[in-house]
């Protein structure tokens with residue numbers, strides 16, 4: 001019941017309460033964005049119709065590098 | 078979007094863990110983690126590395142109590158429109174499930190989220206609409222923020238929200254199993270951040286890692302736990318930093334606190350766990366189905382309901398047996414004919430085990 005999936009914000013309504021989210025697989029759905037501070041173009045994690053967090057794109061892109069670093073760090077340690 | 082399926086890195090992590098020759102027992106508390114573990118064969122892989130990982134009480138549907146199911150059934154039979162998530166509808170009660178009474182003609186509706194339930198209430202002003210609000214910290218903010226926006230007066234909730242950290246404490250205090258580390262759920266943590274877990278490391282000396290849901294996230298999460306064990310450390314680390322902030326989602330936390338306050342509740346398979354549930358603050362009591370329809374409840378108020386006969390969901394949820402150890406697993410109990418909630422919910426460990434075993 002409670003998966004969360006990432007999607008990109010396509011547009012936000014005037015009240016800044018709902019936004020259209022593009023899930024990248026051709027589906028676009030309305031979600032409530034009142035729990036996050038977002039702008040068009042942000043990636044968010046959506047759970048049960050609500051965006052629960054903005055994805056940190058920089059962190060995301062660096063995740064694998066960071067993992068590699070952590071592995072080799074242990075080797076030296 | 079973000080590709081996190083790096084095979085080479087995955088193999089590297091596994092071979093490194095292998096060389097360490099460990100014998101460890103970890104627990105996670107999330108259906109989505111279990112799905113990733115079983116779907117990608119990581120559970121078997123980790124076992125070969127000397128690490129046994131089990132799912133604890135990590136499925137909001139599975140931990141709802143038999144009584145909560147009966148409460149919902151009662152509402153439906155009193156002529157209200159009852160709404161909840163798909164998985165919940167199939168969970169067997171003592172005699173019926175919401176699904177089975179729906180075929181008898183009672184008004185039971187599956188919704189994708191609480192906002193759908195509100196729409197149903199708007200469209201059916203002449204009827205009472207009750208939403209069964211289940212879910213951990215990930216889902217609670219949705220219920221809370223909807224209640225803050227003056228929902229229609231024919232709408233109320235049967236509150237079944239629960240919080241994770243007290244349940245972890247309960248497991249440790251019960252002492253049935255010795256844990257070497259805990260993988261904390263990424264989406265619960267998205268809301269609550271890392272602080273609420275700290276006492277588990279400081280008071281119980283148990284290493285913890287907040288992890289995401291890709292195979293590589295779990296591999297890395299396990300690696301980080303193993304490293305803590307190897308170096309004699311116990312703290313909360315965050316593998317899922319691309320989503321989980323240390324402080325969590327503060328807006329969501331505020332919304333929860335405005336609407337709910339902690340209460341002691343039972344979890345399936347557990348005794349009452351202190352401050353592990355949430356009840357509506359007085360200000361919102363008009364939306365509290367238990368208060369509003371107190372008279373309806375009278376007939377079951379003091380009744381205790383038992384778990385389905387032979388079902389071992391309680392032990393599965395406490396992490397002391399795996400699904401396959403239940404004698405009913407795959408025989409009398411299958412997803413088409415579930416005996417207990419762990420076989421119903423797609424986040425339940427029996428259901429996950431059955432689904433992927435069949436596919437292989």
Ligand code: SF4
Nearest residue numbers: 002107108215262264
């Ligand atoms: S709410 Fe999130 S963390 Fe909890 S079981 Fe569901 S997916 Fe996992």
Ligand code: SF4
Nearest residue numbers: 389390403410417427
């Ligand atoms: S296999 Fe079925 S009966 Fe056994 S513990 Fe799981 S849900 Fe309960």
